[in-house]
Amino acid sequence: MSPTQRDITSLIHHPYTPPDGFAAPQLGVFKASTVYFPTVADMRQREWKDKSAYTYGLHGTPTTYSLEERLSSLEGGAQCVLVPSGLAALATVALAVLHSGDEVLLPDNAYGPNKALAEGELRHYGITHQLYDPMSPQDLASKISPRTRLVWLEAPGSVSMEFPDLAEMVRVCQARGVLCALDNTWGAGLAFKPFDLLGDAPAPGERGSLAVDISAHALTKYPSGGGDVLMGSIITHDPGLHMTIKLCHMRLGLGVAANDAETVLRSLPSIALRYKAHDQTARALAAWWQAQPQCAQLLHPAFEGSPGHVHWRSVCERTPGTGLAAGLFSVMIDARYSQAQVDAFCDHLKLFKIGYSWGGPVSLVVPYDLGAMRQGWPAHLKRGTLVRFSTGLESVDDLILDLNQALQAHLPGL
Numbered sequence: 001m002s003p004t005q006r007d008i009t010s011l012i013h014h015p016y017t018p019p020d021g022f023a024a025p026q027l028g029v030f031k032a033s034t035v036y037f038p039t040v041a042d043m044r045q046r047e048w049k050d051k052s053a054y055t056y057g058l059h060g061t062p063t064t065y066s067l068e069e070r071l072s073s074l075e076g077g078a079q080c081v082l083v084p085s086g087l088a089a090l091a092t093v094a095l096a097v098l099h100s101g102d103e104v105l106l107p108d109n110a111y112g113p114n115k116a117l118a119e120g121e122l123r124h125y126g127i128t129h130q131l132y133d134p135m136s137p138q139d140l141a142s143k144i145s146p147r148t149r150l151v152w153l154e155a156p157g158s159v160s161m162e163f164p165d166l167a168e169m170v171r172v173c174q175a176r177g178v179l180c181a182l183d184n185t186w187g188a189g190l191a192f193k194p195f196d197l198l199g200d201a202p203a204p205g206e207r208g209s210l211a212v213d214i215s216a217h218a219l220t221k222y223p224s225g226g227g228d229v230l231m232g233s234i235i236t237h238d239p240g241l242h243m244t245i246k247l248c249h250m251r252l253g254l255g256v257a258a259n260d261a262e263t264v265l266r267s268l269p270s271i272a273l274r275y276k277a278h279d280q281t282a283r284a285l286a287a288w289w290q291a292q293p294q295c296a297q298l299l300h301p302a303f304e305g306s307p308g309h310v311h312w313r314s315v316c317e318r319t320p321g322t323g324l325a326a327g328l329f330s331v332m333i334d335a336r337y338s339q340a341q342v343d344a345f346c347d348h349l350k351l352f353k354i355g356y357s358w359g360g361p362v363s364l365v366v367p368y369d370l371g372a373m374r375q376g377w378p379a380h381l382k383r384g385t386l387v388r389f390s391t392g393l394e395s396v397d398d399l400i401l402d403l404n405q406a407l408q409a410h411l412p413g414l
Helices: 003-012 040-045 062-075 086-097 112-124 137-143 166-175 239-251 258-290 309-316 339-348 396-410
Strands: 079-083 103-107 128-132 148-154 179-183 214-218 232-236 295-299 328-334 364-368 384-390
Touching: 062 079, 062 214, 062 232, 062 258, 079 086, 079 239, 086 112, 086 148, 086 179, 086 214, 086 232, 086 239, 103 112, 112 128, 128 137, 137 166, 148 166, 166 179, 166 309, 232 239, 258 295, 258 328, 258 396, 295 384, 339 364, 339 384, 339 396
Parallel strands: 103 128, 103 148, 148 179, 179 214
Antiparallel strands: 079 232, 214 232, 295 328, 328 384, 364 384
């Protein structure tokens, strides 16, 4: 063997291993497809399902196991699986628990891609769906049938920001023995605990008497906080349900990149501080909008008069003045302004960038055609053009100046 060849082999099979005992603020990043086993016997006896060992990179590494455990603690769950996006979390839940002949119910204000999933792939698999009134537990109850296997909840609803009677919706599902899954991206484990809605659990992380069965979370938003990572999580409390989801997750071959997991791990310690900052900025901007004549209706759960405000208070503000409400709100621009005028207003903004998603450092704005998104125009919403704002971490005063200059340029007072 030539020296060159010997050197190459030694680089691959080098005997050095670093000493134990290293500790630092951030966890190590473990990248792996192949995982080594000391012996064949060890390989045969290892079990990845309970995180007691490692078998293959797709099934978990110290990096992903750590993120899963921290996210479970954040939301008050017991188990977590990671997926490549928030939508992947919704899809994995559906594929894990629904079968041909089953039915899923979604609120009419649900995240659009979740509706599209039901209308497309799920329908192709023989799974039907219905939309229910998100502000009516009675309507939800009336639509649950013997074929209903899963009910999706959103708090608040996507884009239009109505906060449902979440506790009563869960009671309806429990009474009928139907799984309920919550898109908890907005709450992020901070505004309320999805597995302890009444706050009566005996200890942190314990399941309360009123709890959802599944919490799906787009980690793309607040847990990441940088607008640069796509990831989702599925958190449960029941071991059997968790294993049903975990095995489906394995069979679908879903995994997340170690560097992306590291990025979320690095951001998690500051999530509460960032969430509160986004919340405070959103309330300041919402209050400013409420005073503008161009605003026909403010849609922000923490503001009195916004649809579902009383339900937000019951779940998120058990002690007055302590409730959290994220950094997202919508404004219904008076119907006397055209869509073209509203679009021009959005185009004229300098600090608010036009773009989907939220939870990052940059404020965002998107105008929506609400009529095309709903079965009919909701009675609790005034007519107009809906514009959704996601607050970043900029100065409140600078954001208000930006809003005002665009308002004066394209939406002058009537």
